[in-house]
Each structure stands twice: as C-alpha cells, then as structure tokens.
Amino acid sequence: MRSILLGLYALLLFLSPGLHADNVTLSHGIAMHGDLKYPPDFQHFDYVNPQAPKGGRVVESALGTFDSFNGFIVKGTPADGLGLMYDSLLARAHDEPFSLYGLIAESIEVPNDRGWIIYNLRSEATFSDGQPITAEDVVFTFDTLRSKGAPFYKAYYADIDKVEALNKQRVKFTFKNNLNRELALIVGEVSILPKHYWENRDFDKPSLDIPLGSGPYTVDSFDAGRTITYKRRDDYWAKNLPVVVGKNNFDYRIYDYYRDNTVAMEAFKAGEYDFRQENSSKRWATSYAGAAFADGKIVVKELEHQNPTGMQAFILNNRKAKFSDPLVRQALALAFDFEWTNKNIFYNAYKRTHSFFSNSEMAATELPTEAELKILEPLRGQVPPEVFTKVYRAPETKGDGRIYTELRQAKRLLLKAGWEFKNGKLVSKQTGEQFVIEMLLYSPAFERVVAPFIRNLERLGIESSIRLVDVSQYISRLRSFDFDIVVSGFGQSSSPGNEQRDYWHSAGANTEGSRNLIGISNPAVDHLVEQLIQSPDREQLVLRTRALDRVLQWNHYVIPQYHINKYRVAYWDKFAMPAQRPKYDLGFNTWWIKPDQENN
Structure with missing residues (x-):
C-alpha cells in the first residue's frame, strides 16, 4: 500500500506547477x-x-x-x-x-x-x-x-x-x-x-x-x-x-x-x-x-x-595567553609520554591518536595529494607550512619513561616562544610570572594518567596541579570556559558536516556553552569548515576533511591521547x-x- 501511495504521489509531483520530476x-x-x-x-x-x-x-x-x-x-x-x-x-x-x-x-x-x-x-x-x-x-x-x-x-x-x-x-x-x-x-x-x-x-x-x-x-x-x-x-x-x-x-x-x-x-x-x-x-x-x-x-x-574514533585529548584553552602560542602548545605535547602510559597504565590497550578523524578514511595520514593541495593552496601563508610538506604525528617516545630528548626539545620551543628559566622555574620574560597549569578533572580514575604528565611538566619548570570537581561543577566550568586544561574529546561520524562548525569555527570561540572548547578563532579553519560542509560529493568530503585535519594538527591545538x-x-x-x-x-x-x- 505504501508503495502505491508513493507512486501516486510521484505522479502528483510531476503534474504540480513548480515541481518537476526531473x-x-x-x-x-x-x-x-x-x-x-x-x-x-x-x-x-x-x-x-x-x-x-x-x-x-x-x-x-x-x-x-x-x-x-x-x-x-x-x-x-x-x-x-x-x-x-x-x-x-x-x-x-x-x-x-x-x-x-x-x-x-x-x-x-x-x-x-x-x-x-x-x-x-x-x-x-x-x-x-x-x-x-x-x-x-x-x-x-x-x-x-x-x-x-x-x-x-x-x-x-x-x-x-x-x-x-x-x-x-x-x-x-x-x-x-x-x-x-x-x-x-x-x-x-x-x-x-x-x-x-x-x-x-x-x-x-x-x-x-x-x-x-x-x-x-x-x-x-x-x-x-x-x-x-x-x-x-x-x-x-x-x-x-x-x-x-x-x-x-x-x-x-x-x-x-x-x-x-x-x-x-x-x-x-x-x-x-x-x-x-x-x-x-x-x-x-x-x-x-x-x-x-x-x-x-x-x-x-x-x-x-x-566508527571514526575522533580525537580524545588534553584540551588547551587557547583563550588564555599562556596557550596562545603554537610553540608553547607543541612544547607541552612533548611532555606527555603516551608509550610509557600505554604500557604501564593502560596494559597496551590503546592506539595513539594522531588525527582528529582517526579510524576513518578522512584522517590525514599521508602527504596531501594534488587534489587536496588545490583545496589548501589558497590558504598558503595562513596555515603552518608543514601542512603542505609533512605528515603530522603526535610525539612518540621509547616508552621507558626517560624522555630527556623530548624535554630538551620542549625547552628550546619554550625559550623561542618568550619564556625563560630562572631557579628551575619557567617564567615569562615580560612579567616574570611562573607558568602555572591547573588540570580540571571530574573522575578520580584519570588522576593516574595526569600525574605522570604533571611530573614531566614540572621538569620543564611548570607549576602543575589537579583540580577534581563533581560532574555538575565540571560541566558548568566547561560551559563558561573556566579551565586551563581538561580531558575531553571531539566525536566524529562517518560523514562529518555541520557539527564541525560548532567544534572549530570562530563563531563559537566565545559563545558560552559551545563545543569549541579550544577557543579556536582562525580564518583558515573557518574557511575549511565551510568548504567541508559544502562538499558536493563523497570524494570532496574526504579531501576537504583531510585538509581541515592537517590544519588542526599542525596548529597543535590539543595534546592527542589515544583510541580503541x-x-x-x-x-x-x-x-x-x-x-x-x-x-x-x-x-x-x-x-x-x-x-x-x-x-x-
């Protein structure tokens, strides 16, 4: 009966003014x-x-x-x-x-x-x-x-x-x-x-x-x-x-x-x-x-x-001046030893996340193709140059807990970004104030993951602490962007689209309750989000999502964690x-x- 009704309705469409069957x-x-x-x-x-x-x-x-x-x-x-x-x-x-x-x-x-x-x-x-x-x-x-x-x-x-x-x-x-x-x-x-x-x-x-x-x-x-x-x-x-x-x-x-x-x-x-x-x-x-x-x-x-597993990460609040420099964000990522954490805390259960669209064909895991470069080329000079020439990988270690090489690299980046070391503390050259980070959590179970990360940050002269709050207070503080770093994620579907605007677009950067937790306000990202949403077919959707992925990756907006x-x-x-x-x-x-x- 439903098939008959649909058939009759299709005929009606054909006969209706302004509606054409073709x-x-x-x-x-x-x-x-x-x-x-x-x-x-x-x-x-x-x-x-x-x-x-x-x-x-x-x-x-x-x-x-x-x-x-x-x-x-x-x-x-x-x-x-x-x-x-x-x-x-x-x-x-x-x-x-x-x-x-x-x-x-x-x-x-x-x-x-x-x-x-x-x-x-x-x-x-x-x-x-x-x-x-x-x-x-x-x-x-x-x-x-x-x-x-x-x-x-x-x-x-x-x-x-x-x-x-x-x-x-x-x-x-x-x-x-x-x-x-x-x-x-x-x-x-x-x-x-x-x-x-x-x-x-x-x-x-x-x-x-x-x-x-x-x-x-x-x-x-x-x-x-x-x-x-x-x-x-x-x-x-x-x-x-x-x-x-x-x-x-x-x-x-x-x-x-x-x-x-x-x-x-x-x-x-x-x-x-x-x-x-x-x-x-x-x-x-x-x-x-x-x-x-x-x-x-x-x-x-x-x-x-x-399912695409998206991105779970340490989210850095880019609205705060101390996280506004990508060199600083890159340096902080070097202090998270995923390989040691996976082996000693996670029983080797997880894979490292490198992409905002992990476990999907939309992930940027190889150098951009010519078709993708056509999408990225208008943004040259507005995005990190690595977008065009390198494949992003989150920092990797030997997993033995000795990340001296990574911490030395982090120190060089922090010095380049305008910080200096005095009496074992990382301080601003301009104000003399020490770099301080509060990790906001609602689950005590995650303290065991954050604690080793904090120890590594302290080796960089950063004063770090954990603030454990109940779920209601946690939600309230996220909605008002009242945090330094939180553990959160950006879930993805097999067909990304309009939700990307709420994740990354500058329109939500200062709108309380938006899902732009990072506080991204970047015209190049805005452009790519709109391009993704306007994809005319599946092929272009994949290419434009990969392009967006690369720009998000090389801006070092988050410290990627892991997925399963x-x-x-x-x-x-x-x-x-x-x-x-x-x-x-x-x-x-x-x-x-x-x-x-x-x-x-």
Missing part, C-alpha cells in the same frame, strides 16, 4: 552520498530481530547527578536517557555511513541541488497525549531551539533560511544556499517538540516537570539526582514502522546514579545494575574478575566497530542480541531480555 525526488529516505540501501517497501533493518520479545527491565548506571529533564538548553544537568522520549522526522540506519529513513515523516521531496526539502508527515504520528504531530510543531521546534536552545543549535542550523508549515502535514525547510548538502539530512534528526506543551512554559529554564514527547518511552518515576525510570509505551504510535521494528524491547529502562566509576563498578559486580560499557583499560584488565565472571553469570565482550576501535561491554547474562550487529553503532536498543530472565 529535478525533484520523492523518496522514503535520503542518503548523504550515493544510494539508499533499503528500498521503499523494506520491512525492518537487517541488524534487528523483528520477532524480538518485549518485556523485562534493564538497569544502567550514570555518574554524578541530574536536576533537569530539559536536555536542549545550557542550564541545568539533564538526566540520562531523555532521548528515549522523543521522535525525529527521520531515523538513521546504523549499517550505512549516513542514510536516514522516514519516522515522523512518511516521505520527503528534495531537489537535486538540495536547496530546500519538504517533509510529509504521517497522519498517524502523535505525541504521548494523543495529539497529532503537525508541521507547526516542527516549525516551533526549530524556532525554539535556535533562539533559546544551547548554542550548538544556532551553529548547527545556521544555514537554514526559513521553516514553513505548508499545511498541517507538510513542512518546508529553505536553506540560505545549496552548498550545504548535509543540511537536508540533519534537520530530519532533531527531536520534535510539542508546541501545545511548551508554548506557555519557560523553555530556557531547567525543570523536573516531566516533558511531553512522542517517542517509545516516557518517564515513569524518578528520585531527583538518584534514579530515573522510563517505561515503554504500549500505545507508541510508531512501533510497527520499519525503522522501529525490532527496537525498544525493554519494558523499563532505569538509570541509577553513582558518585564515581569505582563505586559504580562495585555496584555492577553486586548485581545492582545489568549492563556496563567500560572506558577504563585498567578496570577492563583488572576488575572484571570474580565468581560471577567465572561461572558465566556476567558476560564480558569486546565488539569491534567501524572496540566497544568493551559487560552484562549480566539476561540479554540476547540479533545475529547481525550494525557497523556503526553498539545497537543496545536492539537487544532483548531472554524470556526466562524477564523478572530478574
């Missing part, structure tokens, strides 16, 4: 580049079990606390799992690099140049109170997020010219130009908000009022800052759609909050919660042992993925999962609880 496509989905994998009549994604049984409860852990159910604004600390309450116009296929298929929207109309897109909403799409999702809700969502939401939204959707409700079930996005080809897709990924719920409420204030959504779950109960329980909706409007079949199989999803990961780990082994994704190599190597592991009650697995291309998971033996896993996601929302374990 340059406007009507489709059930959209791919960033290339063709869609799934045809219009597909029944479910390949990586789900359409017969997966529903039922049971799953408990997961969260760290810190929460004081808000509004995750769309800067203020407050939102609860984990809020995304379970919302639907978007389209849903992503996690076995394709970047393809989306209809969820709230049954179909889309888009011209070849992607200068605009129309979403045709399903008549059966409703919020959890039974009211229909309309084009007015979509318009309200984008107007609200861009005016009152976190700065990310304003940057991410900067190229939207207008959003119009053509009728109750048709909404049109018109873009400022036809260069930002990704924009037609990413507007389809936004959680759609109910206008009738929010229009008389203060959207820009944190609140523990349970919000209204249209997604598969709703908040069942909570204890502020301690636990929150989501209940699967039996009346969920989209449960039989192809993009939803086989997902959302747990009746209840519960997040219990713990002070830190050490406490959370012990709670997991005691059976207080069911599923854990591990990010500490030490815990992975030493803590997953005991009776429950030996007898198979707890399952431990490493699941490989094909596996999910490390542990769970009590109550789960089953589909035979086929998605390439680009863990796919936990496709798992189910074994029928004989539903009450456990």
Whole structure:
C-alpha cells in the first residue's frame, strides 16, 4: 500500500506547477552520498530481530547527578536517557555511513541541488497525549531551539533560511544556499517538540516537570539526582514502522546514579545494575574478575566497530595567553609520554591518536595529494607550512619513561616562544610570572594518567596541579570556559558536516556553552569548515576533511591521547542480541531480555 501511495504521489509531483520530476525526488529516505540501501517497501533493518520479545527491565548506571529533564538548553544537568522520549522526522540506519529513513515523516521531496526539502508527515504520528504531530510543531521546534536552545543549535542550523508549515502535514525547510548538502539530512534528526506543551512554559529554564514527547518511552518515576525510570509505551504510535521494528524491547529502562566509576563498578559486580560499557583499560584488565565472571553469570565482550574514533585529548584553552602560542602548545605535547602510559597504565590497550578523524578514511595520514593541495593552496601563508610538506604525528617516545630528548626539545620551543628559566622555574620574560597549569578533572580514575604528565611538566619548570570537581561543577566550568586544561574529546561520524562548525569555527570561540572548547578563532579553519560542509560529493568530503585535519594538527591545538576501535561491554547474562550487529553503532536498543530472565 505504501508503495502505491508513493507512486501516486510521484505522479502528483510531476503534474504540480513548480515541481518537476526531473529535478525533484520523492523518496522514503535520503542518503548523504550515493544510494539508499533499503528500498521503499523494506520491512525492518537487517541488524534487528523483528520477532524480538518485549518485556523485562534493564538497569544502567550514570555518574554524578541530574536536576533537569530539559536536555536542549545550557542550564541545568539533564538526566540520562531523555532521548528515549522523543521522535525525529527521520531515523538513521546504523549499517550505512549516513542514510536516514522516514519516522515522523512518511516521505520527503528534495531537489537535486538540495536547496530546500519538504517533509510529509504521517497522519498517524502523535505525541504521548494523543495529539497529532503537525508541521507547526516542527516549525516551533526549530524556532525554539535556535533562539533559546544551547548554542550548538544556532551553529548547527545556521544555514537554514526559513521553516514553513505548508499545511498541517507538510513542512518546508529553505536553506540560505545549496552548498550545504548535509543540511537536508540533519534537520530530519532533531527531536520534535510539542508546541501545545511548551508554548506557555519557560523553555530556557531547567525543570523536573516531566516533558511531553512522542517517542517509545516516557518517564515513569524518578528520585531527583538518584534514579530515573522510563517505561515503554504500549500505545507508541510508531512501533510497527520499519525503522522501529525490532527496537525498544525493554519494558523499563532505569538509570541509577553513582558518585564515581569505582563505586559504580562495585555496584555492577553486586548485581545492582545489568549492563556496563567500560572506558577504563585498567578496570577492563583488572576488575572484571570474580565468581560471577567465572561461572558465566556476567558476560564480558569486546565488539569491534567501524566508527571514526575522533580525537580524545588534553584540551588547551587557547583563550588564555599562556596557550596562545603554537610553540608553547607543541612544547607541552612533548611532555606527555603516551608509550610509557600505554604500557604501564593502560596494559597496551590503546592506539595513539594522531588525527582528529582517526579510524576513518578522512584522517590525514599521508602527504596531501594534488587534489587536496588545490583545496589548501589558497590558504598558503595562513596555515603552518608543514601542512603542505609533512605528515603530522603526535610525539612518540621509547616508552621507558626517560624522555630527556623530548624535554630538551620542549625547552628550546619554550625559550623561542618568550619564556625563560630562572631557579628551575619557567617564567615569562615580560612579567616574570611562573607558568602555572591547573588540570580540571571530574573522575578520580584519570588522576593516574595526569600525574605522570604533571611530573614531566614540572621538569620543564611548570607549576602543575589537579583540580577534581563533581560532574555538575565540571560541566558548568566547561560551559563558561573556566579551565586551563581538561580531558575531553571531539566525536566524529562517518560523514562529518555541520557539527564541525560548532567544534572549530570562530563563531563559537566565545559563545558560552559551545563545543569549541579550544577557543579556536582562525580564518583558515573557518574557511575549511565551510568548504567541508559544502562538499558536493563523497570524494570532496574526504579531501576537504583531510585538509581541515592537517590544519588542526599542525596548529597543535590539543595534546592527542589515544583510541580503541572496540566497544568493551559487560552484562549480566539476561540479554540476547540479533545475529547481525550494525557497523556503526553498539545497537543496545536492539537487544532483548531472554524470556526466562524477564523478572530478574
């Protein structure tokens, strides 16, 4: 029936004035580049079990606390799992690099140049109170997020010219130009908000009022800052759609909050919660042992993925004068001995990260090709000369802890940058003040990584310390850029695009709450970000991303750390999962609880 309707609609397009079948496509989905994998009549994604049984409860852990159910604004600390309450116009296929298929929207109309897109909403799409999702809700969502939401939204959707409700079930996005080809897709990924719920409420204030959504779950109960329980909706409007079949199989999803990961780990082994994704190599190597592991009650697995791993690093706050010189930043990087750290602390579990787009074809790991040099050539004189002639590699050591050569090189760089050594201290030639660094952390587990780094910095005459704060204070200080150095990361997808503007563009350098934590304000970077966003095809996307990568690398904005291309998971033996896993996601929302374990 859906195929027949789409066919009739395609004929209507052909006959409609201003819409021509030769340059406007009507489709059930959209791919960033290339063709869609799934045809219009597909029944479910390949990586789900359409017969997966529903039922049971799953408990997961969260760290810190929460004081808000509004995750769309800067203020407050939102609860984990809020995304379970919302639907978007389209849903992503996690076995394709970047393809989306209809969820709230049954179909889309888009011209070849992607200068605009129309979403045709399903008549059966409703919020959890039974009211229909309309084009007015979509318009309200984008107007609200861009005016009152976190700065990310304003940057991410900067190229939207207008959003119009053509009728109750048709909404049109018109873009400022036809260069930002990704924009037609990413507007389809936004959680759609109910206008009738929010229009008389203060959207820009944190609140523990349970919000209204249209997604598969709703908040069942909570204890502020301690636990929150989501209940699967039996009346969920989209449960039989192809993009939803086989997902959302747990009746209840519960997040219990713990002070830190050490406490959370012990709670997991005691059976207080069911599923854990591990990010500490030490815990992975030493803590997953005991009776429950030996007898198979707890399952431990490493699941490989094909996701870009992005950049985890020591983030240097370039807004501060002491970090503004790339020579200084390069010198500080020489004091981080990854090889020793990996061997003595991480059990050789990690690979060194050299690229902001690591574990992907977008990483600049070889000299630029002629095609890439064409992109970079207009920037000659504005970017470090090494961009054109060298392949960046983060500093490497022998791993024996004796990095005297590296520290001597660091000292030469610091002297060249206008610092000097007096009585064993690194001081400014201009002010005489000592170089002081505070490392801001929220997890005690990371102190063991930072402590050796600090010892090496002290050998350079730098006074260094660790400031450990709780999660709420950490988030607040990051939002206001109140830090010297933090450990953070810039996640990447297999199809980078508009999010790069929020990471690196000067527009976010001094906008509190933006993800430009580094404080980059560089016209050459701005230019490359816009070029990346405007990539006309996959080949140019890869070339332009590599060009951006090189410029970020050779400006020494961060001290790269490490990555791993596996999910490390542990769970009590109550789960089953589909035979086929998605390439680009863990796919936990496709798992189910074994029928004989539903009450456990």
